[in-house]
Amino acid sequence: MKITIILASYDSGHYHGGMGQGPDALIAGGLVDALTIAGHDVAVEDIGRVGDDQEREIATGFAVCNAVSGEVRIAIDRGRFPIVLAGNCLTSAGAVAGEGADAIIWADQHGDLNTPETSVYGFLDGMALATVLGLCWRPMASAIPGFQPIDPSRCVLVNARDLDPAEQQLLKTLPVIRTECPGVAQATERLKAAGAKSVHMHLDLDVHDPKELQANRYVTSGGPSPQQLRDAACAMALVVPVVGITVSAYDPAFDAQADVPPLVGQLLNDLIATIEGR
Numbered sequence: 517m518k519i520t521i522i523l524a525s526y527d528s529g530h531y532h533g534g535m536g537q538g539p540d541a542l543i544a545g546g547l548v549d550a551l552t553i554a555g556h557d558v559a560v561e562d563i564g565r566v567g568d569d570q571e572r573e574i575a576t577g578f579a580v581c582n583a584v585s586g587e588v589r590i591a592i593d594r595g596r597f598p599i600v601l602a603g604n605c606l607t608s609a610g611a612v613a614g615e616g617a618d619a620i621i622w623a624d625q626h627g628d629l630n631t632p633e634t635s636v637y638g639f640l641d642g643m644a645l646a647t648v649l650g651l652c653w654r655p656m657a658s659a660i661p662g663f664q665p666i667d668p669s670r671c672v673l674v675n676a677r678d679l680d681p682a683e684q685q686l687l688k689t690l691p692v693i694r695t696e697c698p699g700v701a702q703a704t705e706r707l708k709a710a711g712a713k714s715v716h717m718h719l720d721l722d723v724h725d726p727k728e729l730q731a732n733r734y735v736t737s738g739g740p741s742p743q744q745l746r747d748a749a750c751a752m753a754l755v756v757p758v759v760g761i762t763v764s765a766y767d768p769a770f771d772a773q774a775d776v777p778p779l780v781g782q783l784l785n786d787l788i789a790t791i792e793g794r
């Protein structure tokens with residue numbers, strides 16, 4: 517398959533810091549080789565530095581989304597499959613916009629369903645899925661080229677287990693489909709029944725069981741092993757059409773042995789083989 521890997525090496529006001537180091541570390545860890553050896557034609561694009569500094573963190577977060585949307589659109593127009601490597605989860609709002617996706621699979625230990633009204637720390641990434649679903653930051657999100665909010669009934673939340681009280685409340689009122697990795701078959705059927713035609717797959721690496729893979733500073737017990745996530749992601753991609761992928765939230769400072777890049781390579785190779793084989 518022709519693939520474009522899009523690097524968005526940004527984390528909450530900093531380029532190439534914290535989880536903003538993840539994309540570089542995945543590339544340095546051999547991700548392009550892993551995909552190339554599997555027979556794929558891989559191009560890499562870097563959105564570089566858009567927006568500027570920490571004081572304008574919210575504006576920069578959305579500027580990153582605008583740039584990612586543009587790169588994703590270009591990749592798709594060239595007949596290439598977009599894979600976004602991102603520090604922040606909000607970046608998926610840009611990917612969704614560029615793809616024109618009408619559904620989302622969100623695998624994450626968090627819900628990312630806070631809004632500026634409910635967020636305890638004002639952490640933008642904790643509002644990422646809420647933004648994608650059109651529940652907050654609407655003027656900013658609407659300015660991302662191609663952005664259309666995704667209907668919550670076409671959202672599958674996988675293995676979210678660290679939920680703030682306001683997120684738990686919100687989830688009681690939304691038709692979001694919740695599942696754990698072993699239950700994805702049923703959840704995917706529901707997504708299909710909800711009319712999902714083009715699905716973005718958001719994989720926050722902290723969804724994993726931290727005993728098996730620690731992606732960043734967030735550690736909440738439970739969650740899938742890398743193989744369980746791989747199997748679940750492929751099982752979903754077999755049933756609904758996946759049009760793009762984000763891999764986010766890898767902070768190599770928590771991965772002393774550099775165990776994560778080869779696992780991401782395996783995950784993406786299996787997923788792409790599934791998407792190609794559909």
Ligand SMILES: NC(=[NH2+])NCCC[C@H](N)C(=O)O
Pocket residue numbers: 605626627628630635636637638639641642643644678679680734765
């Ligand atoms: N994408 C993430 N890292 N999300 C973490 C969110 C943590 C917490 N629920 C918050 O909203 O602040």
